[in-house]
Structures are given as structure tokens and as C-alpha cells.
Amino acid sequence: MGWLFIPALLRGGPKPEKISPTYVRRSLLIFVVVLAVFIVAGRSDPGIFLIRFVPDSDLTGMTGVAFTILGLGFSAYARLSLGRNWSSLVMIREGHQLVRTGPYRFVRNPMYTGMLTAFIGAVIAIGMLAALAALAILVVSLWMKIMAEEELLREKFGEEFLRYKREVRAAIIPWVV
Numbered sequence: 001m002g003w004l005f006i007p008a009l010l011r012g013g014p015k016p017e018k019i020s021p022t023y024v025r026r027s028l029l030i031f032v033v034v035l036a037v038f039i040v041a042g043r044s045d046p047g048i049f050l051i052r053f054v055p056d057s058d059l060t061g062m063t064g065v066a067f068t069i070l071g072l073g074f075s076a077y078a079r080l081s082l083g084r085n086w087s088s089l090v091m092i093r094e095g096h097q098l099v100r101t102g103p104y105r106f107v108r109n110p111m112y113t114g115m116l117t118a119f120i121g122a123v124i125a126i127g128m129l130a131a132l133a134a135l136a137i138l139v140v141s142l143w144m145k146i147m148a149e150e151e152l153l154r155e156k157f158g159e160e161f162l163r164y165k166r167e168v169r170a171a172i173i174p175w176v177v
Contacts, residue, residue, distance in 0.1 A: 018155070020090035023148035030144065034137050049130035056127060064125025068118045075114025078103045082111070090148045092156045100164060106174040108150070108165065112142045113172050146171055 041048055054060050079086055081102030085093060103110035119138055123131040150171075153161045170176055 015094050016091040018092045018152060020148040020152055023090040026144050051129045052127045053129060054124060054127040061125050064121045067121025071114045071118030071121060075111045078110035078114060090145060092152050098157050098160055107170045108168050109146050109171055
């Protein structure tokens with residue numbers, strides 16, 4: 001019965017001021033395309049996704065687990081830094097603030113940095129093409145979400161956000177991308 005409280009936990013914080021309509025439409029389109037690709041690939045050669053691309057060893061397993069733990073920890077740190085500004089949806093909340101502290105000093109989307117790092121760890125630990133395909137889908141999905149979020153932040157904060165974007169150039173990978 002504990003699962004009944006999940007919507008209340010996700011909802012939290014002030015009411016939405018603006019929700020991105022384009023992100024929902026783009027996400028649905030990506031979902032349909034990905035589903036079609038997986039169905040076609042799976043029907044043509046069902047074993048294709050089970051091919052290993054990294055060795056199945058203790059070292060790769062431990063490396064994958066370490067990356068996963070590191071990524072989840074970094075994501076949790078970023079989530080705590082966001083506080084009441086966090087939302088699972090692409091939205092601006094009433095009283096929304098532009099967070100520039102904690103991991104947001106180094107990268108504009110540290111929760112996604114952590115998620116990506118954790119997922120890369122899982123891909124290394126699993127080592128199969130199915131995991132690599134899922135990683136590619138995650139990267140596209142995160143990039144779409146970043147573009148939608150930054151569009152809303154630019155609308156809400158204007159020059160303040162543009163200045164932050166110039167100062168913290170990295171969207172996901174600190175000092176790189």
C-alpha cells in the first residue's frame with residue numbers, strides 16, 4: 001500500500017506556473033519510433049540484442065556497479081540542491097528560482113549527468129547490445145528534455161538564464177558538453 005503515496009511525493013512543491021507542451025508531443029513521437037524500431041529489429045533477428053559488446057567479467061561488473069552508484073549519488077546531490085524547484089515534468093513552478101549552487105556550478109543539468117553516469121554503469125555491467133540501445137534512447141530523451149527545460153528557463157529568467165548558460169557552458173558533461 002506504500003505505493004499509493006508516490007503521486008504525492010512526485011507532486012510536491014508549489015503549483016506549476018507553466019508546463020512545456022512541446023516536450024510531451026516530442027516524447028510521444030520518440031516512444032512510437034523507438035517501439036517500431038525495436039519491433040522490426042526483434043522480429044528480424046531476436047538474438048541481436050543479446051550480443052555482448054564488453055567481456056563478461058568481474059572487473060566489468062564491478063566497474064558498472066561503481067559507475068551506477070556514483071551516478072545515483074550525484075543525481076541525489078543535484079536533486080537536493082534543486083529543493084522545491086524540482087519536478088519530474090518539464091515545468092516552471094510558482095516562485096521558481098534559477099539554482100546556481102551545488103553541482104549546478106559545474107553543469108546545468110547535473111541530475112541528468114548522474115542519471116547518464118548510472119545508466120552507463122548499468123550498460124557496462126549488462127554488456128549487451130540491448131543495454132546499449134537503451135542508452136542511446138536515454139541520451140536522445142534527455143537531450144529533448146534539456147532543450148524543453150532550457151526553453152522554459154529562458155522564457156522565465158531571460159538574461160539571467162542566458163548569463164548562467166554562458167558561465168556554465170556544459171549541459172551534461174562538466175567542462176565538455
